[in-house]
Amino acid sequence: MSNIAHVLSKKKDKEEGLGGNDNAIPFNNQDFEKLRRECLESGNLFCDPTFPAECRSLGYNQLGRYSSKSTGVEWKRPSELCSNPQFICDGATRTDIRQGELGDCWLLAAIASLTLDTEILGRVVPSDQSFTEKYAGIFHFQLWHYGEWVDVVIDDRLPTRNGNLLFVHSAEGNEFWSALLEKAYAKVNSSYEALSGGSTTEGFEDFTGGISESYELLKAPPTLFNIIRKALDRGSLLGCSIDISSAYETEAVTRQKLVKGHAYSVTGAEVVHMRGSPVQLVRLRNPWGQVEWTGAWSDDSSEWDRVLPEEKAKLDHSADDGEFWMAYSDFVQQYSKLEICNLTPDTLTSEGVSRWSYHQFEGSWKIGCTAGGCRNNAATFCSNPQYVIKLDEMDDDPHDGIDGCSFLVGLMQKDMRQEMQFGRVLNTIGFAIYKVPDEYKGQNNIHLGPDVLLRQRAVAMSNTFINMREVCCRFKLPPDEYVIIPSTFEPHRKGDFVLRVFAEKHATAGPMETDINANIKEEKISEKDVDPHFQHLFKQIAGNDSEISALELQKVLDSIVSKRTDLKTDGFSMETCRHIISLLDSDGSGKLGLLEFHTFWIKLQKYLEIFKNHDTDNSGTMSSHEIRDALSKAGFQLNTPILEVIVLRYADQQSAIDFDAFVGCIIRLELLFHMFNKFDKNHTGKIELDILQWLCLALS
Numbered sequence: 233m234s235n236i237a238h239v240l241s242k243k244k245d246k247e248e249g250l251g252g253n254d255n256a257i258p259f260n261n262q263d264f265e266k267l268r269r270e271c272l273e274s275g276n277l278f279c280d281p282t283f284p285a286e287c288r289s290l291g292y293n294q295l296g297r298y299s300s301k302s303t304g305v306e307w308k309r310p311s312e313l314c315s316n317p318q319f320i321c322d323g324a325t326r327t328d329i330r331q332g333e334l335g336d337c338w339l340l341a342a343i344a345s346l347t348l349d350t351e352i353l354g355r356v357v358p359s360d361q362s363f364t365e366k367y368a369g370i371f372h373f374q375l376w377h378y379g380e381w382v383d384v385v386i387d388d389r390l391p392t393r394n395g396n397l398l399f400v401h402s403a404e405g406n407e408f409w410s411a412l413l414e415k416a417y418a419k420v421n422s423s424y425e426a427l428s429g430g431s432t433t434e435g436f437e438d439f440t441g442g443i444s445e446s447y448e449l450l451k452a453p454p455t456l457f458n459i460i461r462k463a464l465d466r467g468s469l470l471g472c473s474i475d476i477s478s479a480y481e482t483e484a485v486t487r488q489k490l491v492k493g494h495a496y497s498v499t500g501a502e503v504v505h506m507r508g509s510p511v512q513l514v515r516l517r518n519p520w521g522q523v524e525w526t527g528a529w530s531d532d533s534s535e536w537d538r539v540l541p542e543e544k545a546k547l548d549h550s551a552d553d554g555e556f557w558m559a560y561s562d563f564v565q566q567y568s569k570l571e572i573c574n575l576t577p578d579t580l581t582s583e584g585v586s587r588w589s590y591h592q593f594e595g596s597w598k599i600g601c602t603a604g605g606c607r608n609n610a611a612t613f614c615s616n617p618q619y620v621i622k623l624d625e626m627d628d629d630p631h632d633g634i635d636g637c638s639f640l641v642g643l644m645q646k647d648m649r650q651e652m653q654f655g656r657v658l659n660t661i662g663f664a665i666y667k668v669p670d671e672y673k674g675q676n677n678i679h680l681g682p683d684v685l686l687r688q689r690a691v692a693m694s695n696t697f698i699n700m701r702e703v704c705c706r707f708k709l710p711p712d713e714y715v716i717i718p719s720t721f722e723p724h725r726k727g728d729f730v731l732r733v734f735a736e737k738h739a740t741a742g743p744m745e746t747d748i749n750a751n752i753k754e755e756k757i758s759e760k761d762v763d764p765h766f767q768h769l770f771k772q773i774a775g776n777d778s779e780i781s782a783l784e785l786q787k788v789l790d791s792i793v794s795k796r797t798d799l800k801t802d803g804f805s806m807e808t809c810r811h812i813i814s815l816l817d818s819d820g821s822g823k824l825g826l827l828e829f830h831t832f833w834i835k836l837q838k839y840l841e842i843f844k845n846h847d848t849d850n851s852g853t854m855s856s857h858e859i860r861d862a863l864s865k866a867g868f869q870l871n872t873p874i875l876e877v878i879v880l881r882y883a884d885q886q887s888a889i890d891f892d893a894f895v896g897c898i899i900r901l902e903l904l905f906h907m908f909n910k911f912d913k914n915h916t917g918k919i920e921l922d923i924l925q926w927l928c929l930a931l932s
Contacts, residue, residue, distance in 0.1 A: 251380030253355050253441070259420065262385040264372040277309070277369030278387045283419040285389040291425025301333070305398060307389040309369060313397070314406045317363045319371075321407045323350075329410045332399035335428040338471075339417065340400060341495035342435025343410060344517055345469040352467065352575075356439050357409055373416040376441035378646045379594050379730040384416040391424070399424060421649040432471030432495045434701060436573030440469065443642045443734050444573045445704050449564045456570070457512050457560050461501045463572045470498035472516065475568035488527045490566055491518065498570070499555065502547060506538045512560035513547075524556040527566075531556055574640065574734055588640075588734040591741035593619055595872070596728045597659075597720055600856040600887030601879035602872060605723030606697060607664060607690075614681050615857040616719045617731075617872055618744035620668065623711050625737035637711055639735040641665070642704035643694070643718045646728040660721040661729070662697035664690040668713040677747035677869060679860060680715060697721040715744060724887070748874065750905040751867040762830050770826050779823035782809040793891060798844070800852030801892045808896035814932055815903045839895050842866055853888040859897075866898050868905075907932075 251257050258264070260282045271278045283289050285307030287297040295302050310317035329340050329347075346353050361371050372385045390411055391398040400414040417438070418424040433444030447456060449472075463470060476484075476493040484492045500515030513529055529535050536544060547557065558566070577587040595617045597603035604612035623637035643663050666685055672678055691714065694703045718731050733741050773788055774780050780788070789804040816828040824832065842865045846858045854862060856879045863870060863878075870878075882893040889897075907929055911919040921929070 253374060253376075253381045256374050256381040256383040259377075259382040259384045264370065264383060264385050267385060268366065268368050268370050271368035271370060272366065279369075279389070280385065280387040280419075283386060283415075285387075285391075289418070289423055290391060291423045293425060294428070295423070295425040304393050305391050306393070308392045308395075309388050310363060310390070310406075310408045313390075313392065313395065316406055318404075318407050319362050319412075320357075320359075320409045321402075321404050330401050330403055332397060332401060334399045334424055336399075336414070336430065338430040338432045338495040339414065339427055339435045341432045341471045341497045341517075342439060342469065343400075343413065345432075345436065345471065345497045345499070346439050349467055352440060357413060363408075371412050371416075373413055375417065375420055376438050377420055378644065378728075379592060381441065382420065384420055386412060386416050386419055388412060390415065426649040431571065432473070432497075433571040433573060436469045436471065436571070437702075440573060440575050442469070442573040442575040443640055443704060443732050444571055444702070445640060445706055447570045447572075449567050449570055452564050452570075456564070457501065457514075459572070460498065460514065460570070463574070464498075464501055467575055469573040469575075471571045472496050472498055472563075472567045473569050474566065485523060486566075488566075489523055489525055491523060494518070496567075500547075500557075501560075504539050504543045504547070506535065513557050514560050514563050515547075515555060515557050516563075517556075518554040522554050524554060525558050527558060527562060529557045529559050529562075589737065589739045590735075591621070591733045591739070593731045593741075593743065594728070595718070595731060596876070597726055598876045598879065599724050599726050600883045601859075601876050603724050603726055604719060604857065605725070606662065606719050606721050607686075609723045610682065610686055611855075612723045612857045613717075613719070614679075614685050615860065616717050618679060619716045619718075619731060619733075619741060620676070620713060620744050621716060621733055621735075621739055621741040622713045623709060623735065623737075623739050625739075626711060627708075627736050634708060636708035637735065637737060637739070638706065638708045639733060639739065640704060640706050641694075641716060642702055642730075642732045642734075644702040644730045644732070646730065648701045658699040658701070659725050659727045660697045660699045661718070661727075662694040662703055662721065663716055663718040663731075664694075665692040665707070665709075666715050666717070667691050668715055673713045676742060677745055679745045679872075681861065685717075743871070745869075745871045747869060748871055749869050750902070751869075752902055752905070753867070757827050757830055757834075759827065762826060766830065766833070767826065770829055774826075774829075777823075779821060779825050780829055781823050782806060782813055785809045785812060785824065789892070798847075798850070798852055799891045801890045804892045805896065808892065808899060811896065811899045811903055815899055815906065835898075836895065839866065839898055840891070843891055843894050851888070853890050854894060856883040856887040856889055859883075859889060862894070863898070863901070868898075868901055870901075 262282065267278060279285070287302055290296075290302050290305065291299070293299070329344050331337055331340050346356065356374055358372060358374070369388050370385060371388055372383055374381055374383050388408070390408075397411055400411050402408065402410055414427075418427055421427060433446065436442060436444055447453070453459070460470065473495050474490060474492045481492045483494055486492065497517040498514060499517050502513050502515075503510050504513060505511070516525070518524065524531060574588060576590050595602075597616070602615055602617055604614065604616040607613050621639070623639065625637065626635050627638050641663060643661055645659055645661055648658060666680070666688060668680075669684060672680070672684070691709060692707045694705050696703070716731065716733070718729060720727065733739070771778065773784060783806070786804050786806060786809045789809070793799050793801045793804075812832055813822065813824055816824060816832055818828060819825070842862050843854055845865070846854045846862045848855075848858070859878060860870070860875055878897055879887070882897045883889050908919060911921070
């Protein structure tokens with residue numbers, strides 16, 4: 233129950249704007265301003281208890297307590313490493329980042345690209361921090377963390393060996409913003425070791441909240457150079473790398489000084505003219521800050537002598553800083569993969585920059601409810617979460633010459649790096665996109681079932697199901713209404729996810745089902761409508777007081793179901809019997825009279841018919857994946873979050889619901905709707921309760 237309250241509270245916080253970059257959530261509930269003020273008042277430098285200067289913050293295996301790589305490590309503050317530490321010297325630039333002993337070049341490449349835009353950098357690295365004014369050994373950074381921005385507080389104790397920073401450091405020995413940012417990122421992901429190995433796109437996304445797409449350069453589309461230029465003009469972040477065939481090739485240097493298995497930043501794309509002929513060039517940066525390309529168009533190569541002087545003057549091409557130019561034709565031959573991070577509309581402040589239409593949803597795959605697996609699993613596939621997207625406008629000037637609506641879909645599973653230390657295996661995830669049939673268009677109160685989804689082919693889908701943090705694909709479809717179904721490959725695999733949609737032109741998107749209501753028909757019964765045989769039976773059960781108590785009701789129901797071989801049940805609970813009486817007890821006696829019991833009996837026959845129709849394998853139980861349709865037949869329109877709670881409450885460990893649980897669920901729902909409607913007199917969909925009313929209703 234406390235977890236449900238936490239989820240609902242978090243949802244309310246998001247509706248009120250908490251979790252945006254301008255209203256970030258304090259990570260670990262640590263308030264930077266409050267903590268800094270307390271340190272300044274006490275005169276003590278901050279020591280972070282949630283990410284202590286200990287071995288466990290370094291790592292769990294190769295950097296664990298007894299590892300040789302953690303031997304001799306000392307945690308020191310910048311003032312212990314140099315006489316005049318600076319947070320940022322002369323502005324944060326891409327040359328500030330040097331890789332240390334941690335295999336996180338992917339992260340460094342992302343940080344280097346981050347420095348190309350001071351506004352984007354300022355969202356991640358708050359500028360009002362220094363080692364002089366208000367210095368208290370405490371710093372903070374803002375990171376995008378699985379769908380929300382968090383403000384991460386750290387102390388400035390950094391891991392060193394022999395007086396040198398162990399991991400990321402600046403070319404300037406007294407500049408520390410990049411090392412502190414790396415520490416904040418390590419804290420969010422549980423340790424420094426958790427950062428070892430990764431994709432530049434991951435860092436891109438966690439610094440911007442953007443969405444990334446990848447291109448295999450051997451299969452590069454003919455318009456990729458234009459895509460690169462357009463992406464850079466939009467402020468997108470770009471990275472590239474050379475694949476390795478074995479671990480022995482990691483960070484091996486080619487004859488022309490390119491590093492394999494290493495993450496580079498793409499920082500520019502230009503067209504120059506050599507003797508009148510146009511040449512496409514791209515600019516790259518090695519986060520090591522050295523080891524540069526020595527082929528055509530490298531620093532001081534002869535090709536530059538044949539470029540028009542005015543063009544040559546615009547391009548910085550001779551600094552020994554790890555940044556270099558190369559021909560685009562060489563780029564696609566030498567490198568294996570290009571990654572582009574497209575930015576959210578709130579990240580882009582320039583009026584001249586095009587913005588995406590952006591939608592984000594958080595969801596979960598719950599065993600027995602929404603963990604339906606891919607389409608191979610026909611019995612459960614349709615129980616996956618569903619999201620509708622309406623594409624309204626076609627692209628302007630499509631780069632591939634094909635009319636349509638371009639959009640990106642990214643599906644990300646949460647908490648990947650945090651779980652690595654526990655040996656967690658990632659889910660294999662993907663998604664499918666279907667066209668919404670005409671009869672369902674414009675509706676937000678439906679959930680498409682097998683009769684719709686299993687009778688048509690998907691119009692698009694992720695390239696593959698993959699066990700990585702995120703799968704992201706670009707699509708182009710005609711204007712229309714579509715449903716996106718994210719899933720794991722296998723059914724019954726739990727996990728939380730973030731689904732994001734970026735459309736080039738205006739688009740609307742949302743969960744397929746949002747409305748909640750109940751259509752329950754109340755039968756008006758008089759005593760003359762009750763069969764004499766039923767009246768006689770009632771008198772036998774009720775006894776002298778002519779009313780049926782909760783205990784008597786339990787005995788009757790258990791006696792009835794125990795005689796049926798087509799129903800599996802462990803008996804009706806006293807709680808369910810009390811809820812039945814609460815729902816139907818019109819005179820407040822706490823028992824059921826003849827008409828009240830007859831009303832329940834009619835309901836029970838209806839519930840039995842629905843239950844049997846959904847016991848498709850005649851097992852005597854109903855699969856919890858069928859609960860949505862079964863409750864719909866009973867008159868309840870519910871959304872996924874409510875169904876998740878129902879399955880948690882009423883299904884067994886085999887995701888089966890027996891008859892008494894099904895009846896208990898329906899009775900409870902009807903009682904809850906009845907109580908809500910009593911207070912919602914103006915039909916606003918909202919009620920206000922004081923503590924007395926809340927407790928009385930909750931305990932009833």
